[in-house]
Amino acid sequence: MATLHTRSSARLMLTPSVILLLCWMIVPLAMTLYFSFLRYNLLMPGTEEWIGFLNYQFFVEDPAFWASLINTLLLVGGTLLITVVGGTFLAILLDQPFFGQGIVRLLVIAPFFVMPTVSALVWKNMLMHPVNGLFAWVARAFGAQPVDWLAEVPLLSVTIIVSWAWLPFATLIILTALQSLDQDQKEAAEMDGAGIFSIFWHITLPHLARALTVVVLIETIFLLSVFAEIFVTTNGGPGTESTNLTYLIYMQALLFYDAGAASAGGVIAIILANIVAIFLIRMIGKNLEA
Amino acid sequence: MGSITLEAVTKSFGGVKVIPGVDLEINDGEFVVFVGPSGCGKSTLLRLIAGLEDVTSGRILIDGQDATGMPPARRKLSMVFQSYALYPHMSVYKNIAFPLKMAGMDPAKIKEKVEGAAGILNLTDYLDRRPGQLSGGQRQRVAIGRAIVREPSAFLFDEPLSNLDAALRVNMRLEISELQKSLGTTSIYVTHDQIEAMTMADKIVVLNAGRIEQVGSPLDLYHKPANLFVAGFIGSPKMNLVEGEAARSRGATTMGIRPEHLTLSKTEGEWQGRVGVAEHLGSDTFLHVHVQGIEAPLTTRVPGNVEVSHGDTVFLTPDPARTYLFGPDGQAL
Ligand SMILES: Nc1ncnc2c1ncn2[C@@H]1O[C@H](COP(=O)(O)OP(=O)(O)OP(=O)(O)O)[C@@H](O)[C@H]1O
Ligand SMILES: [Mg+2]
Numbered sequence: 001m002a003t004l005h006t007r008s009s010a011r012l013m014l015t016p017s018v019i020l021l022l023c024w025m026i027v028p029l030a031m032t033l034y035f036s037f038l039r040y041n042l043l044m045p046g047t048e049e050w051i052g053f054l055n056y057q058f059f060v061e062d063p064a065f066w067a068s069l070i071n072t073l074l075l076v077g078g079t080l081l082i083t084v085v086g087g088t089f090l091a092i093l094l095d096q097p098f099f100g101q102g103i104v105r106l107l108v109i110a111p112f113f114v115m116p117t118v119s120a121l122v123w124k125n126m127l128m129h130p131v132n133g134l135f136a137w138v139a140r141a142f143g144a145q146p147v148d149w150l151a152e153v154p155l156l157s158v159t160i161i162v163s164w165a166w167l168p169f170a171t172l173i174i175l176t177a178l179q180s181l182d183q184d185q186k187e188a189a190e191m192d193g194a195g196i197f198s199i200f201w202h203i204t205l206p207h208l209a210r211a212l213t214v215v216v217l218i219e220t221i222f223l224l225s226v227f228a229e230i231f232v233t234t235n236g237g238p239g240t241e242s243t244n245l246t247y248l249i250y251m252q253a254l255l256f257y258d259a260g261a262a263s264a265g266g267v268i269a270i271i272l273a274n275i276v277a278i279f280l281i282r283m284i285g286k287n288l289e290a
Numbered sequence: 291m292g293s294i295t296l297e298a299v300t301k302s303f304g305g306v307k308v309i310p311g312v313d314l315e316i317n318d319g320e321f322v323v324f325v326g327p328s329g330c331g332k333s334t335l336l337r338l339i340a341g342l343e344d345v346t347s348g349r350i351l352i353d354g355q356d357a358t359g360m361p362p363a364r365r366k367l368s369m370v371f372q373s374y375a376l377y378p379h380m381s382v383y384k385n386i387a388f389p390l391k392m393a394g395m396d397p398a399k400i401k402e403k404v405e406g407a408a409g410i411l412n413l414t415d416y417l418d419r420r421p422g423q424l425s426g427g428q429r430q431r432v433a434i435g436r437a438i439v440r441e442p443s444a445f446l447f448d449e450p451l452s453n454l455d456a457a458l459r460v461n462m463r464l465e466i467s468e469l470q471k472s473l474g475t476t477s478i479y480v481t482h483d484q485i486e487a488m489t490m491a492d493k494i495v496v497l498n499a500g501r502i503e504q505v506g507s508p509l510d511l512y513h514k515p516a517n518l519f520v521a522g523f524i525g526s527p528k529m530n531l532v533e534g535e536a537a538r539s540r541g542a543t544t545m546g547i548r549p550e551h552l553t554l555s556k557t558e559g560e561w562q563g564r565v566g567v568a569e570h571l572g573s574d575t576f577l578h579v580h581v582q583g584i585e586a587p588l589t590t591r592v593p594g595n596v597e598v599s600h601g602d603t604v605f606l607t608p609d610p611a612r613t614y615l616f617g618p619d620g621q622a623l
Binding site for chain 2: 182184185187189190192193195198203206207
């Protein structure tokens with residue numbers, strides 16, 4: 001297959017899409033980089049000038065930056081933890097034969113199709129609301145003081161909302177991986193004297209390693225940029241308690257009209273995402289090798 | 291240490307009775323082979339003994355103890371699967387060590403045992419590899435290694451050689467036989483290859499549609515098949531089964547004659563026929579001869595090479611001492 005000729009013609013045919021992708025990526029990236037070195041406030045048009053790293057300094061020295069950085073990592077980490085552990089558990093349950101399996105599997109994936117804004121609104125007004133919410137009602141039914149979720153534990157609330165949306169994704173991927181596990185292996189382990197927990201630990205989990213890696217990598221990419229859930233529920237507050245990096249950049253750009261600082265924040269977010277990616281690939285990337 | 295007894299064991303899947311009732315006695319140290327056509331329930335029977343399936347009714351005794359409801363691990367049997375069922379993410383060493391680790395054996399002792407087994411099976415150089423980096427024969431050996439380290443009371447093999455090529459199969463067949471003899475462990479071996487059955491078994495169990503047709507030593511089955519099914523199943527090429535006048539004149543409904551017990555002549559004999567396909571193997575020649583009044587062509591086996599070709603007229607005579615006669619119910623007379 002891979003003769004010199006096919007390789008060069010393959011390159012030729014790839015060229016247009018590569019060029020398109022490059023433009024698509026490079027142009028905005030270059031513009032962001034450029035803006036991040038300008039004083040560029042939308043409220044003061046015409047005053048743009050080169051100010052070097054001042055935007056970066058301004059962005060990093062803002063106490064909200066460090067808070068949002070930590071929030072971002074907590075949000076990503078917490079959601080990953082909930083979806084991976086919960087997804088594995090749910091997948092194992094769904095893998096058991098039971099009545100109505102098809103319908104249940106269909107329902108499980110449903111949350112993934114609900115738009116983040118909609119799910120956030122539902123969670124905010126119907127579930128977590130301190131007066132009208134279901135959780136408050138349950139708490140009162142037990143005679144407990146209702147928790148005002150979004151005010152008292154905003155980051156946890158956002159994490160729960162985001163996890164709810166991503167749990168089906170994890171469950172589905174893990175379920176398909178579970179179903180591809182050779183039944184003979186489990187039976188062999190059973191004959192070798194392994195109990196159900198040993199089988200899970202020594203046979204099932206290693207088999208799932210690749211699927212879990214895929215789940216973690218894909219979710220990380222999307223979770224670093226969670227926005228709608230925060231925007232709809234807490235607006236990053238109270239204070240900066242539920243502000244993540246994406247939301248902070250949004251505030252810089254569209255609440256303070258400071259395009260320069262926002263661009264600097266964007267560049268920092270890109271760097272952060274790459275650091276996370278490098279860590280992840282180092283840690284779990286080897287699972288993806290055949 | 292390793293006798294197995296089945297008492298009126300039945301198994302149904304849903305409403306389908308796959309094993310309608312089996313009684314079987316397997317003595318300590320015996321090499322028992324289950325043979326039968328595809329789908330006759332060989333694997334199911336083996337899995338019932340292993341405990342991977344629950345019996346619908348009946349009892350299974352292992353070493354005289356009722357093991358019917360016991361989980362697989364407590365039956366002290368080890369199984370070699372057709373797919374090998376090696377653990378792909380573990381090294382060969384860890385694969386072989388797994389049952390010992392599960393038994394909570396101390397690591398130094400595990401090492402000694404695994405290395406011992408690897409020595410016997412020529413796997414010493416491969417202990418660090420993953421199963422994916424081994425050849426089919428080596429994987430097979432790892433599966434056997436994993437089965438022997440536990441020193442089980444019996445080995446169960448489910449068509450362990452069917453994924454190997456013909457030459458390797460002959461080799462592994464010998465190796466397994468030799469290993470079993472030297473360990474003296476009871477073994478149950480499932481195959482649909484009757485050559486494997488004949489060469490390896492102390493005792494063959496012929497199964498058909500979940501029923502035992504006959505149990506006996508290989509030569510017993512060859513010389514004294516109890517019925518038409520066994521007669522047709524054991525022996526290669528297959529026994530010729532002749533109905534009609536030839537059988538009636540001998541007082542039977544069906545007469546059986548093995549290809550090696552038909553004498554070929556170019557001049558005279560009981561049956562005159564025309565040669566169809568002639569298979570020249572060098573050591574033997576198999577001739578398929580079409581005889582008037584007999585439906586299927588008669589197969590005959592002639593030692594060495596004979597110069598006949600398609601369309602020649604030949605005569606066949608059955609050896610009267612070696613004909614098998616079957617009544618209308620298919621049972622031997
Ligand atoms: N889990 C099951 N559910 C329903 N039917 C089954 C199941 N397992 C086996 N059977 C049926 O039981 C019969 C015997 O199957 P089994 O696997 O024991 O055959 P076998 O003799 O091992 O055949 P082969 O030589 O092809 O491996 C078959 O008709 C099969 O369809
Ligand atoms: Mg089978």
